[in-house]
Amino acid sequence: MNMASTGIDTPALKFSGTTFDQSLYLSITQGAATASKAVVLNSSKNITGLGYVSADTLNGTTLVSGTSADFGQLLVNSISVISPARTIQNIGTITASDTIKCSRNSSAQTFNSTNGTSQCALYHFVNSDAYWGTTSTHDLILQTNNVSRLRINGSTGAISGISSISATNISGFLTTGNQTAITTVGPLTELGINTTASTEYLSIKGSGSAYLDGSYTRMCRFLGSNATPIEFQIEVNNGSYGTSTNASWIGNITANDLRLGTGSTTQMTLKSSGLLGVGTSSPLAGIHCVNQSTYTWGAGGFTVYRLRTDSGVTESTLGPITYSNMGAIFAGYVGCEAVVMSSDRRLKQDFENVAMGYLKPLYDQGQVKSYRWKKKPDAVSEVGLIAQDILNLGYVDLVEMHHDDDPNLKTSSDPALEPIGVKLTVNYPRLAAYNMRMIQHLMAEIEALRDVIREIYLQ
Incomplete structure (x- = not known):
């Protein structure tokens, strides 16, 4: 024992007969754990380099911000919870008041099931997208209230189990392999197919290369449910509107009536x-x-002289004349090879023979004129009667009137005879019947003259 220099110098020290291992306390570094050495905290009460710590209960305060706990492995009841490979395993229930986060660059953070089969993985790439799903062919299922709401097939990617979808905007094509699965579609403000609807509820634009019927695009196609159904289509030509023959088409593709x-x-x-x-x-x-419909000739307050037989009474008066059995009204020419008119006796009444005294002034004074229409000054001259001349002779039954916006009808030398804004037309079918009556009269006259000549000759 050298009290002045080295203090107590002894090769061994015993306490109660037990030799004390003094090497445990030699060359100790504060704050660092060394194998087979005692542990001494540093001035901050920290220690590093610990290997395995086993304790029935491990208590401690919350770490100060900026500090961390570094474990090589974490065991609970001798069961590894965090392995040296930093894999979390053997977890029963995780309860957290905040989010649970996993961060790692350019590779997946994987959560495994207890049987070791990889079921779910969260991928997070720096400056890229985040991925969540299975790393096996097992389906991915989302649940609420412990009920499956959505299933993604692990092999095909097909989504099933969704009861409804609500979205502000759905882009692209929406299809289904089972059309009967679409039971209802909510109200749409507008719908554009291959275009954007802006001033209409439905807008369809063809591509010019799909759904073609020759130079036409099939815009809409309607079929019945029969095995051999009637087919109705709406088609639009793909050419420019500058070519008048580029038309739209609507009708039946099948040989069926269109109503x-x-x-x-x-x-x-x-x-x-x-x-x-x-x-x-x-x-x-x-x-x-x-x-049949009712039409009034000379309506609108115009004064028109008329003469006709109505309900067995022959009337001659001023005012418009109304027909209640008009089948068609034409403002322009009517071209045909023949005219057939209904003449069944069973459809008529109030029969009277037309008196020659009524017809004679027409054939004595009526003038047949040649003329050209003002709208067709270079056309071939036509032949006919002048409606005003016929009216002047009193044959109002041969003249019909209807409104017309032709500028030439805006003026009149005699509004009572030719009302402004009203076009006069000649009823040539009626005139043809009068001609027949006149021919019959002339033939009778000829026969009478023949009889006179025959009697003179025989004398």
């Missing part, structure tokens, strides 16, 4: 043979009209 109607009633029928019926579904001619 138009109002009030849930068919009003017009276009037969597959090309016959058009107005008021009938069984037309017998190119255009077959059976509907």
Whole structure:
């Protein structure tokens, strides 16, 4: 024992007969754990380099901000919870008041099931997208209230189990392999197909390369449920509107009638043979009209002289004349190869022979004129009667009137005879009947003259 220099110098020290291992306390670094050495905290009460710590209870205060706890491995009840590879495993329930975060650059953070099969992984890439899903072929299922709400098939990626979708905007194409699965579609403000609807509720624009029928694009196609259904289409030509023959087309692709109607009633029928019926579904001619309407000639306050037989009474008076059985009204020319008019006796009444005394002034004073229309000054001259001349002779039954916006009708030298804004027309079919009556009269006159000549000759 050297009290002055080295103090107590002894090769060994015993306490109660037990030799004390003094090497545990030699060459100790404060704050650092060394194998087979005692541990001494540093001035900040920290220690580093610990290996495995086992304790029934480990208590401590919350770490100060900026400090950290560094574990090589964390065991609970001798079961590894955090492995040296930093894998979290053997977890029963995690409860957290805040979010649970995993951060790692350029590789996946993986959560494994207890059987070791990788089921779910969260991928987070720096400055890129985040991915969440399975790392196996197992389905990914989302639940609420412990009920599956959405399932993503691990092999095909198909999504199922969604009861409804609500979105501010859905872009791209929306399809389904089972059309019957679409039971309802909510109200749309507008719909654009291959275009943007801006001033209409529905806008469809063809591509010019798809759904073609020759030079036309099939815009809409409607079929019945039958195995061999009627097919109705709306098509639009893909050419420029500058070419008048580039048209739109609407009709049946199949050889079936096309019908138009109002009030849930068919009003017009276009037969597959090309016959058009107005008021009938069984037309017998190119255009077959059976509907009748009332039309007044010389209406609108105009004074028109008229002479006609009505309900057995021959009337001659001033004012408009109304017909209640008008089948068609044409403002321009009507061209045809023949005219057939209904003449069934069963449809008529109040029969009277036309007196020659009534017809004679027409044929004595009526003038047949050649003329050209003002709108067609270079056309070939036409032949006919002048309506005003016929009226002056009193044959108002041969003249009909209707309103017309032609500028030439804005003036009149005699408004009582030719009202302003009213066009006069000659009823040539009626005139043809008068001609026949006159021919019959002339033939009778000729026969009478023959009898006179024969008697003179025989004398």
